Amino acid sequence: MILAGIGAGLAAIAAGIGIGKIGGSAMDAIARQPEAASKIQTAMIIAAALIEGVALFAVVVALMKG
Amino acid sequence: MSIARESVKFIAFLTLLFSISVFSQEHHNNHSEDGSEEAFDPTEVIMHHISDSHDFHIAGNLSLPLPVILWTDNGLVTFMSSEFHHDEAGEVVVDKKGMKFVRYHDEIYYAGANGALDFDAEHHPANDRPLNFSITKNVFTLFLAAALMLLIFIPVARSYKKHQGAPRGLAGFMEPLILFVRNEIAIPNIGKKKYERYMPYLLTVFFLIWLGNLFGLIPFFPFSGTLTNDIVFTGVLAVITFLITTFSGNKQYWGHIFATPGVPKPLLLIMIPVEVLGMFTKPFALMVRLFANITAGHIVILSLFSLIFIFKTAAVAPVSIAFALFMFVLELLVAALQAYVFTLLSALFIGQAVEDHH
Amino acid sequence: MNITHPESLIFWTVLVFVILLVLLRKYAWKPILGAVKSRETSINDALAAAEEARKEMQNLKADNERILKEARAERDSLLKEAREMKEKIIADAKEEAQEQGSKIIAQAKAAIEGEKRAALAELKNQVASLSVEIAEKVVKQEFSDKDKQLELVGNMLGEVDTTLN
Numbered sequence: 274m275i276l277a278g279i280g281a282g283l284a285a286i287a288a289g290i291g292i293g294k295i296g297g298s299a300m301d302a303i304a305r306q307p308e309a310a311s312k313i314q315t316a317m318i319i320a321a322a323l324i325e326g327v328a329l330f331a332v333v334v335a336l337m338k339g
Numbered sequence: 340m341s342i343a344r345e346s347v348k349f350i351a352f353l354t355l356l357f358s359i360s361v362f363s364q365e366h367h368n369n370h371s372e373d374g375s376e377e378a379f380d381p382t383e384v385i386m387h388h389i390s391d392s393h394d395f396h397i398a399g400n401l402s403l404p405l406p407v408i409l410w411t412d413n414g415l416v417t418f419m420s421s422e423f424h425h426d427e428a429g430e431v432v433v434d435k436k437g438m439k440f441v442r443y444h445d446e447i448y449y450a451g452a453n454g455a456l457d458f459d460a461e462h463h464p465a466n467d468r469p470l471n472f473s474i475t476k477n478v479f480t481l482f483l484a485a486a487l488m489l490l491i492f493i494p495v496a497r498s499y500k501k502h503q504g505a506p507r508g509l510a511g512f513m514e515p516l517i518l519f520v521r522n523e524i525a526i527p528n529i530g531k532k533k534y535e536r537y538m539p540y541l542l543t544v545f546f547l548i549w550l551g552n553l554f555g556l557i558p559f560f561p562f563s564g565t566l567t568n569d570i571v572f573t574g575v576l577a578v579i580t581f582l583i584t585t586f587s588g589n590k591q592y593w594g595h596i597f598a599t600p601g602v603p604k605p606l607l608l609i610m611i612p613v614e615v616l617g618m619f620t621k622p623f624a625l626m627v628r629l630f631a632n633i634t635a636g637h638i639v640i641l642s643l644f645s646l647i648f649i650f651k652t653a654a655v656a657p658v659s660i661a662f663a664l665f666m667f668v669l670e671l672l673v674a675a676l677q678a679y680v681f682t683l684l685s686a687l688f689i690g691q692a693v694e695d696h697h
Numbered sequence: 698m699n700i701t702h703p704e705s706l707i708f709w710t711v712l713v714f715v716i717l718l719v720l721l722r723k724y725a726w727k728p729i730l731g732a733v734k735s736r737e738t739s740i741n742d743a744l745a746a747a748e749e750a751r752k753e754m755q756n757l758k759a760d761n762e763r764i765l766k767e768a769r770a771e772r773d774s775l776l777k778e779a780r781e782m783k784e785k786i787i788a789d790a791k792e793e794a795q796e797q798g799s800k801i802i803a804q805a806k807a808a809i810e811g812e813k814r815a816a817l818a819e820l821k822n823q824v825a826s827l828s829v830e831i832a833e834k835v836v837k838q839e840f841s842d843k844d845k846q847l848e849l850v851g852n853m854l855g856e857v858d859t860t861l862n
Contacts, residue, residue, distance in 0.1 A: 311523075472704065
């Protein structure tokens with residue numbers, strides 16, 4: 274149970290870093306090219322969703338074991 | 340001024356809803372704990388809340404019994420779930436068509452000759468069980484969501500027939516959402532030529548997931564069941580997306596999987612398994628993402644409420660409720676976002692399958 | 698977390714989803730998307746028609762201007778022609794008048810010359826006959842020598858001729 278919690282926490286940290294980087298880069302890109310904001314947003318959400326998927330695998334494993 | 344007053348009213352209303360759900364949870368705990376003076380087990384309560392169930396718990400001791408439909412060795416057997424009298428421990432035996440059924444942790448088994456369950460070494464029931472097609476809480480919620488969608492969109496479609504020109508009333512509210520799915524999800528990902536075939540699927544999935552997510556955030560009957568925190572439901576949707584993707588895949592798509600252009604022959608030995616695996620991991624991720632997002636949100640909200648019972652004091656309530664309210668509003672966003680992401684990724688996969696050239 | 702009786706939710710989800718998809722496709726999505734699409738095309742058509750009308754209007758305006766310009770040019774040319782013709786007529790008339798005038802003058806001169814000649818001839822004749830009469834009378838009365846008399850008369854006539862010329 275505790276180990277599952279630690280595992281989920283680690284996954285959350287990794288996903289947080291990943292999504293943070295995506296979000297930051299997307300903000301930079303939008304600031305540089307405000308007219309492409311909607312395209313960047315879509316790409317950002319897709320990339321974030323992919324990383325989040327990996328993190329959620331970890332959450333599910335933790336749930337299954339917990 | 341009026342906006343401020345409205346938002347204060349709205350927050351007060353939400354707080355009221357939360358206190359109702361807290362109270363109902365409290366009753367529920369009392370109920371499950373009566374008999375023994377066990378310590379409060381948040382994991383069990385939370386898991387019970389996010390699991391499927393044969394009864395629809397409304398408030399306190401009040402539950403809506405739902406039909407149990409079993410496909411047994413002797414054919415179809417139906418009865419109401421109230422016949423189990425809320426028993427989940429395999430103690431109440433229901434006798435139908437000469438067969439005995441017991442319920443143990445939401446699963447219905449054939450009872451043994453002595454009317455009891457046999458357990459294996461790992462304390463799991465060893466009895467056989469009939470195929471269970473019961474209208475459970477989640478199935479009930481599914482019916483509700485489907486009915487609501489029919490009730491919303493068919494009149495909306497009628498209103499277009501009645502008067503031409505700008506949409507009015509409900510249609511005016513729904514049209515931007517439908518156009519959003521069309522212009523932001525379908526057309527950019529599938530392409531202008533082919534998107535129309537897939538629009539009905541994308542729209543249905545988008546609104547069904549959204550409604551399913553939102554129902555879970557409404558804490559009172561007949562909502563409160565969450566369609567999308569059941570991995571079986573999200574799995575079925577992901578499988579449908581997978582089937583659509585696979586069956587609409589053109590030469591380009593299969594060529595990309597089995598003979599990736601520009602890759603030397605020996606490398607294909609590695610590439611083909613990876614690409615084939617990719618075909619299956621995509622819908623798998625789709626299934627898990629939706630399920631885990633919604634479930635995690637519910638677990639966090641319920642955990643925050645559980646703090647009150649863990650610390651056994653009402654003093655924690657304001658903190659709990661404040662944090663839970665924050666989570667709740669976040670979940671409102673997530674409800675729409677996850678519906679969007681599921682639809683967007685479905686459209687993306689379909690778009691990859693029908694793409695003409697790179 | 699454990700998954701209990703997945704078959705119930707799988708069965709009902711597939712059933713409900715397929716029914717929902719079929720019903721909504723027929724009674725909701727197709728009419729809504731169709732209405733939205735036809736509205737979009739009608740708006741696009743209207744915009745295109747407006748653009749067309751604007752262009753036509755412009756064409757018409759250009760046409761009008763062109764016609765007006767042509768008309769103006771024609772009028773100018775007509776006026777110019779008329780002016781030229783007037784000038785020409787005047788010039789012609791002047792020329793003719795001059796010609797006529799000079800002709801008349803010439804005729805008059807010729808007539809005067811003729812008259813003068815006739816008058817002179819008449820005068821000569823009369824002078825001659827007068828002289829002959831005078832001479833006859835002189836000769837009859839005074840001169841015996843007829844040759845002398847005639848010589849004298851001839852001299853005298855020559856004198857008259859030079860004075861008349």
